[in-house]
Amino acid sequence: MPSEVIELSGHIIDSWTLPRAWDIIMDRGGNFVVEEMRVGVSKTETSYARLKIEAPSDEILERILSELQQFGAVLVHGNDAQTVAVEQNGVLPPKFYSTTNLPTQVRLNGQWVEVEGIEMDVAVIIDQASARAYCRPMHEVQVGDQVVVGHDGIRVHPFERARDREAFAFMQSSVSSEKVKVLAIHEIARQMQDIRARNGKILFVLGPAVIHTGAGRYVADLIRRGYVQVIFGGNAIVTHDIESALFGTSLGVDLRSGEQVEGGHRNHLRAINAIRALGSLEKALETGLLREGITYEVMKRNIPMVLAGSIRDDGPMPSVINDMQEAQKKMRKEVQGVEMAIMVASMLHAIATGNLLPSTVRTVVVDINPAVVTKLADRGSFQAAGLVTDAELFLRELAEALS
Amino acid sequence: MPSEVIELSGHIIDSWTLPRAWDIIMDRGGNFVVEEMRVGVSKTETSYARLKIEAPSDEILERILSELQQFGAVLVHGNDAQTVAVEQNGVLPPKFYSTTNLPTQVRLNGQWVEVEGIEMDVAVIIDQASARAYCRPMHEVQVGDQVVVGHDGIRVHPFERARDREAFAFMQSSVSSEKVKVLAIHEIARQMQDIRARNGKILFVLGPAVIHTGAGRYVADLIRRGYVQVIFGGNAIVTHDIESALFGTSLGVDLRSGEQVEGGHRNHLRAINAIRALGSLEKALETGLLREGITYEVMKRNIPMVLAGSIRDDGPMPSVINDMQEAQKKMRKEVQGVEMAIMVASMLHAIATGNLLPSTVRTVVVDINPAVVTKLADRGSFQAAGLVTDAELFLRELAEALS
């Protein structure tokens, strides 16, 4: 029977690492023997376990190891990480190691080296010369890149549940619409202040409902107060933001009276056309056409705003990136260093951003639809805390809490 | 071919009465001839139509007439309303007229008389002696009651769309989570002030999530400011309100910290048990056990609060009515004179209340789940305006707008 010995250490019982590992082994049809186990006798001490894992076939053993690695399992008899060179641009070697969004190290010449720019579902490239390891998406790998394969020499730092739960309880799970959300909002505000106190980066991912609900003004306010360092969105948010700046409407609804003043789509097409006529958003600022709104505030301050197009876009508005790989590349660049991500009323761009964020980024997903909130976690961004609430009232309360 | 001539008058085109009538006739398999038609030439003038309706059978004709009456159709050759006496308690004569929630008149001795206490799906009883007409639910009719049958001598005042749409646009339809809700909330506040200025009655229907989200304090505030004249709810709202007053928790969650401080259901059972030990909510006030919360505020002010039990109740808490007919009777009594009904995070009690309200009561349904908001309208309370938003933040904003 194929077998392998692994080690797990840390808060492996109270972080539920050990029981999860046992689950996986049994669910996938394997078996295990606890060769050694030391249990921390108080809540500050860590535990240690060494398990021998057996499986009916090499393939199943390989599956089990691949999953256990996500919980921090390390092969006891492991060697340095193994690599295979890329032979065709944009194509990985068959047994490529696919990353998680957890902090990950690879062993090079006996030393554990941090993988840089970690994100989920990409490959790890090793540069032996500089003894460094990088993440790289499949379509960007080049002939000759050394790609990590197999399971040797890979160590993932599992997600440990926060010790000090009182401080930010909801960050561990989600706040249903049936819990006290004002508390959670004020806690988010407090964390934002902490991050800004040390000059950290906060990312907002915004859907068009932010504008439709008249909540654009609260976001503009947060930008002016210095709480927004990056924005991700699409054609719709920028278009309706500019529609509201130029005509006072969003999808034809007057944001000051709530009345429908236009048949619907005409004003947003006019807004796009007006900017296209000038040639760029920059020109719209220079000429004084654009005098308020989210776009105005970020451009005045040179805050990066990445606008990724989608198949349903009208226009599009200048600055919207229509090539998906190019847009991802730009988002990848801008997520570097982000400490907190706040995603409001966005599904497509929130999931796309979730794919790019390391698990260490505090992520808050705000949507009135509980399905959106759980979808992000289902897609692997398990660190995302959800807040099932009204986007407009959330932003209003957040802006108030921060003023 | 069976036929009948009806008249429609008023704003029958812009209130969509006429097109709806034509739809019904055609959908049910009938046919019509416009015998006379006068169209108002400006938006303040009314219109008039006289239609001859034909149907392939008496049964289908009867169906068509029954539906057209809800849009204000009156039989041209109609007589006084016809009645049949009840022969068995709680059982109606076969062809009983079943009400809508629209203002309704019946013709007695050639005079149109208003049906008192109108609500949907009940019978109309005529008291010839006093020349009055009343609503009565099926289970309350008594042997000898004269019940209106057939279609003669019945006139319904159809629901006309408000002329002054700007004033309260959303009252005509619903506000999705993608519209500006702060505007709608402030408009509701303004209407509440108007109603209270003329000493009108405002009803709140509340679900337990109001307490779980910590929004009980905003309702208590509205009560203290005089904006609540009646409350409807169930065992859950009163139990968690008292749990929060006695222990600071709701379903075991500390409302000041958001932390789970109890395994869950224990505190609410303790709350019920404590009140049962005293014998009544009144005793809990007298003894000083109960010193805050919604229940405390309404009892101190003798504001009626009808608590209707349900099959899933623990306890129950004293004051909760366990007999459904008795509870309905009490709710029926208390809805009299209500001018506005605000239903927050409640489904069961909101639908029950909707059944009892005339269409003339301004009704606002607030829930984060759009299905709850539409369900009420589907059940016949078409006058209900929905606000798809967070109950906690809605009440917080409403209390603020009114202070």
Place this chain on the structure above:
Amino acid sequence: MPSEVIELSGHIIDSWTLPRAWDIIMDRGGNFVVEEMRVGVSKTETSYARLKIEAPSDEILERILSELQQFGAVLVHGNDAQTVAVEQNGVLPPKFYSTTNLPTQVRLNGQWVEVEGIEMDVAVIIDQASARAYCRPMHEVQVGDQVVVGHDGIRVHPFERARDREAFAFMQSSVSSEKVKVLAIHEIARQMQDIRARNGKILFVLGPAVIHTGAGRYVADLIRRGYVQVIFGGNAIVTHDIESALFGTSLGVDLRSGEQVEGGHRNHLRAINAIRALGSLEKALETGLLREGITYEVMKRNIPMVLAGSIRDDGPMPSVINDMQEAQKKMRKEVQGVEMAIMVASMLHAIATGNLLPSTVRTVVVDINPAVVTKLADRGSFQAAGLVTDAELFLRELAEALS
């Protein structure tokens, strides 16, 4: 510092009992020392842990113990269960033990005795004479009843995750609308066959949408094939079932053509009135008025159907119980011996039933709305497996799989 020593044994690691216990201790502000720990070296062996728990106050210690008991913790220095006599009908002694829905034992004269009729959120009564222990809801306790208080001598059998996960994987969690539901439905069918092969009882809890969607015929079919031993529902399901049997409609929609043939509520009032005129459902069968449908099928076979009224009911239909405590009592009686509960398109009655079911009953909740599916689990019926799918198509597929 107050402290207590507890023991945990069984599959306490892979059933996640131990990590959950540690979580609770820490979350509530306590501390622990592992006094002894033996870990099973393979997946068939059990583990054992003895922990000394400390807390800053007696109250907190008591909370921790109360929660740990739900995971099977037993006080090492425990005595027999302690009781206090009821002094007032319907009122429990202050420190009453509140049950979970897990199998529970109490120690009487040094012997562990099973608590009979276990359900959640009720008291345990001890009859010393017969050495037996029973569950009893608060409102049913009588002066002199010996009620279990405190934590001594109580042992709960925690919920262990099924070893053989392949057989019924979804029973452990829930099947989202994005998973293969046909597989789950066929597995449910197989389990129903197993239960019936050994003459077990299957309970159906049904909401009115079962009739509105035309799926009543599939339930009738399941009844005829012997797969339904008890039905729980309300006024709506029985009323629309009889409306469909008498008039072919549900809420006025023709179930064979999908067309609206009546303005809405009239046919269901006519159905109720027709049965009230006869006096009972039994008479409707005897006289031949009722010849098909769910009600017809169950009455012909003397299958118990408990119909619990609610505050929103019209009529009500004869046989609907209007007193909530009486209805609960009847449901309590009929859930005895149930091995599987299938709840379709019902929220109110599903939650009410969930409150009465021991955790050992296989429970499947089918609803198109994911919130209904999770609500039941949130309310404590954690054994409930949810299937987010269409009730009509679920019943159609189930009936087919069983034929």
Place this chain on the structure above:
Amino acid sequence: MPSEVIELSGHIIDSWTLPRAWDIIMDRGGNFVVEEMRVGVSKTETSYARLKIEAPSDEILERILSELQQFGAVLVHGNDAQTVAVEQNGVLPPKFYSTTNLPTQVRLNGQWVEVEGIEMDVAVIIDQASARAYCRPMHEVQVGDQVVVGHDGIRVHPFERARDREAFAFMQSSVSSEKVKVLAIHEIARQMQDIRARNGKILFVLGPAVIHTGAGRYVADLIRRGYVQVIFGGNAIVTHDIESALFGTSLGVDLRSGEQVEGGHRNHLRAINAIRALGSLEKALETGLLREGITYEVMKRNIPMVLAGSIRDDGPMPSVINDMQEAQKKMRKEVQGVEMAIMVASMLHAIATGNLLPSTVRTVVVDINPAVVTKLADRGSFQAAGLVTDAELFLRELAEALS
């Protein structure tokens, strides 16, 4: 006061055209006088109205006319359509006419000419030489193109409610999860047979849940039977379809057992990588790597499948179009001639497709989430009929109904 005289004719009362027109005039602050009105005296006769519309300003009058045109209003004193030449590529003249998805005609030299390839929110280009009119999206207009501006000489054919409602009642509105869906599914099947009998084109828009739920096999079956002439989707559907063909899983879940057999995302990355290694989907067929599934079936039959990328894509899979304008262009080409569009479990691609479809295409949106179903109609595809049901069971029933 600025004024204008318009005419409306056709089934303007029972298609609710006239009341809607009056609503718009009043809602926008205008006024009207009925100059002439002839009402059809039976349901087969049409009606006619000539209205003088007044508004407080030219801007408001223009808004009113712009909305009335969508209901078929024609300026009585109208001239030929006016055009302005494009002066900058991709930029429209300021007063450009923005289309609806309704059949539209423009007047050229006194003749009404049909606008070709009608879709919503685009411009109309006139080619005087050939006396033809075309739709063109903003970003595709070229210097010199003659773009229709203003309101003269434009005639929209309003959406008339089907006379023969019985035949396909739900096509007029939507089927909630509380209605009989089997009837609707069989009606859809019947319509598909009709369309195929005359060799018409049926379009499917598919989301990845079709594969996750194991319903890919039913779609494959429909393709084999000739019921699918075009497919629109994204990277996810094609990737999981190929994942399931190569490994039997979708997102790592075994579609035959329902078990999770992989940690999650690995198999879909392997699937993409395998195809990238070969260079194209075509190669995967040629080499025999791909032997089943939706992609296999359409490629074998040369059925066009347009795969539009999105910002959240992994890979991407070869054949997925990453440039949004290019993808739209391809979709625009393939929707020509489509008679029926069936959109299953897709939001992004369904909305994108809805934008491109004329209102005359029978459109069915199937999703378990009612919000998706209503969103499409809200975005202007009012002809879309929604079916709130389970995608997997819908496709299973549809495939059965068609076999």
